[in-house]
Amino acid sequence: MNPDAELPRLLLVEDDPTSRAYLAAALQALPARVELAAGMEEALTLAGRGRHRAWLLDANLPDGSGARLLRRLRELDRDTPALCHTADPDPATLAALRDQGFDQIIGKPIEPGALREAVRRHLPAAVPLRVAEQPLRWDDAAATRALNGERAHVDTLRGLFLAELPQARARIHQALADGRHDQAHAELHKLRASCGFVGAGQLAARVRALAQDPGSTAALTAFDAAVEDLLEP
Incomplete structure (x- = not known):
């Protein structure tokens, strides 16, 4: 039996392969199974297989936008926390994303510990980290x-x-x-x-x-x- 099958699921949506790998690696210490999607259709397919503890959605996707994807995901689940990651620092853009329903906006690039902290609050508190979180000079x-x-x-x-x-x-x-x-x-x-x-x-x-x-x-x-x-x- 795969032990990861019993872990809470996270959905990470990021179209850039390098950024997707980096964000996924940063989340590895969490007691969660991270499911990866490069765009809207992949994300909706994964979301249709069961509830996620949190959605991490890129603001811009090749087949839509993070806000559009969030609207589609809300048709499946109205309560899952939604986090948006974006490289756009413009305050107006960030305010618009909040208005579109995101619970939290995460600026890219993001330090791995900060990303884990943002997501960890949505996971069961009793489950320990897979590895200790320590500040690293070189990760x-x-x-x-x-x-x-x-x-x-x-x-x-x-x-x-x-x-x-x-x-x-x-x-x-x-x-x-x-x-x-x-x-x-x-x-x-x-x-x-x-x-x-x-x-x-x-x-x-x-x-x-x-x-x-x-x-x-x-x-x-x-x-x-x-x-x-x-x-x-």
């Missing part, structure tokens, strides 16, 4: 899965990432010093995306905190510390 498993199991690709990308990291930090510092928060936010958004692909979990969390509060000295100090930690030989 090798997530990075390798995000790149389809090619560890050599992870090593190559990390080398490029570390070579560019000092320049990225300098651009962020300069934009903040000049009061150009829009530019700083754009640079932080790009850096978070890179962190996701190379598994730089701790730095991704610090980048996210700084993006949320660009005027915070404490957030900037924590960001710098995470950068220095990665750059140390």
Whole structure:
């Protein structure tokens, strides 16, 4: 008997194969069976096989939108929590998604621990994590899965990432010093995306905190510390 068959089901809908692999890997520690779909029709087929504990829907899909998919899913179940993941930081877009019925909006790229925390509240509290959640300097498993199991690709990308990291930090510092928060936010958004692909979990969390509060000295100090930690030989 497959032990996963007794676990609560999660539906993850993401059309990009790399992002789908990364998000699925981030959810592996949860006591749940993650079912993957690349678009609306696949998602509806999976939802028709029984209730999910939560739906994680991409805002934009090749055969529709997250909001349109949510409307179709609500015809099957009116109570399942619906989370939307999107790379669009525009406040108007995020407000529209909430108005369309999503319980929570998750910005991409997202640090694995933050994703697990968002989903975990919808799972039975008595079931423990499959593995311990610990902050990771480098999340090798997530990075390798995000790149389809090619560890050599992870090593190559990390080398490029570390070579560019000092320049990225300098651009962020300069934009903040000049009061150009829009530019700083754009640079932080790009850096978070890179962190996701190379598994730089701790730095991704610090980048996210700084993006949320660009005027915070404490957030900037924590960001710098995470950068220095990665750059140390």
